[in-house]
Amino acid sequence: MLHLARVRRAAVLAATLTVAMGAAVTLTPVPAAHAVVEGLLDVTVQGPDGSPLSGAGVTLYQANQVNPDPITDPDWHPVVIGGGTSGDDGVAHLAQEIPLGQTVLEVRVLVEKAGYFPQWYQAAANYTNANNVSMSDGNLAEVSVALSQKLRIVDVYVYDPVSEADLGNTTVGLFAVDGDGVTPTLTRTTNGSGVAQFKLGVAALDPNFYRIRATRAGYLDQWWVDPPGSSTNTFDGATSLDLTGETGSFPVNIAMTAGDPVPFAAAPKPTIAGKARKGETLKARPGDWDPIPTFRFRWYRGSHAIDGATAKSYTLRKADVGKRISVKVKGSRDGYVTTTRTSAKTATVKP
Incomplete structure (x- = not known):
């Protein structure tokens, strides 16, 4: 007081x-x-x-x-x-x-x-x-x-016009018209509904005109052109969005064309943690994939797949004694080539 x-x-x-x-x-x-x-x-x-x-x-x-x-x-x-x-x-x-x-x-x-x-x-x-x-x-x-903040809200919706699928995990970038057309000023990633939202306060983005590009693995890069097809799919041909004011709501729709899946930037061989002894639990470690995919696991006894052993971990049993164990890890993600990596085998399992 x-x-x-x-x-x-x-x-x-x-x-x-x-x-x-x-x-x-x-x-x-x-x-x-x-x-x-x-x-x-x-x-x-x-x-x-x-x-x-x-x-x-x-x-x-x-x-x-x-x-x-x-x-x-x-x-x-x-x-x-x-x-x-x-x-x-x-x-x-x-x-x-x-x-x-x-x-x-x-x-x-x-x-x-x-x-x-x-x-x-x-x-x-x-x-x-x-x-x-x-x-x-x-x-x-x-x-x-x-106080309520003054905002420029840009909602970018990205989709596949052929399959009509919402394209999540798409990188959306804002590029200043007086920039190099290569380095975005800001980026967002679309959610599962294919939407990336920019909430831009006065200090978050300089007042300027901006162009928008969507980038996603397995698709061709796409600049926002309004109306679609009215100009070339390039930085210079892209539509400019007026963000010079302090407030406003700006809906943007971008249709992307599917291309060939691309390989993961990193897909290492998995490793196995744990002791090779009956009753012990082994754990698969996929390693650092780039980008991170959805993983599936399959455990092997020698060269044969073990029935039902599809979890990330596996507890050794009587049938494994005297055998060597390995695990296969399959990584999958939209736009990327599905890839499988196999670990080295463990030492012979002891009773």
Whole structure:
């Protein structure tokens, strides 16, 4: 709680000045100066997720003022009477002098920060609809104001027009029109529904025009061209998306053409962890594949597949004694060549 000293000043001056001639002059009494009374207010500023926002401007206006022209000027507000800035904890500590003869000052609060929509307390769009806050001598008033971020939202949907399948695991990149057309400014990956969303605040992406490319294994790279087929599938032929403003919603659809599956960048031989002894459990370790596929496992006793042994682990039994065990790992992922790797065999299993 902020504690501020309040100074009360009172003085009445009455003196008699005796001059050299013996005459007396009486000075007129000076009226007492009124006591300075301050009301205290803490305004907590938060972002959409409830986190504190520093550097927000908090402005106070006297409440209950009349808008002279509410129809054509709904954003009218009276003259500013005070204000401050929120600190690292998101709190602005304000002290406001209360006029002579009053014990309570009614104010309305406006909070503003670059990249966010301005907000009156409490959740109002303008002064007229804002709530009053009472500031009184000797009491601390506390209010909270949550700001909504200004966003440019780009929703990119990627699909296969032949199979009509949603294409998840697709890399979608934003390329500045004045860039090299090779290095994306930002990328996102589509979800299982084939959607990649960019939520772009003022600080997240420079205002500019951008072009969009979708890249996925097993498909040809595709630049966004609107309408489809109206230009070449190149950076220079791609449609430019206007992201120069602070807000907006931009739906983008990209149809991709299937190509040949590509090999995994890395598909190492698996290894087996555990002791080769009856009753012990062996575990398959696939290694670091790139990208990570869906794995399937198959255990072998010598050169023969073991019935039902298709889990990542296998517990050695009587039939394994005197034999050597291995495991095959199959990796599969859309757009990639399905690949199988076989481990080295264990030592002979002991009883």
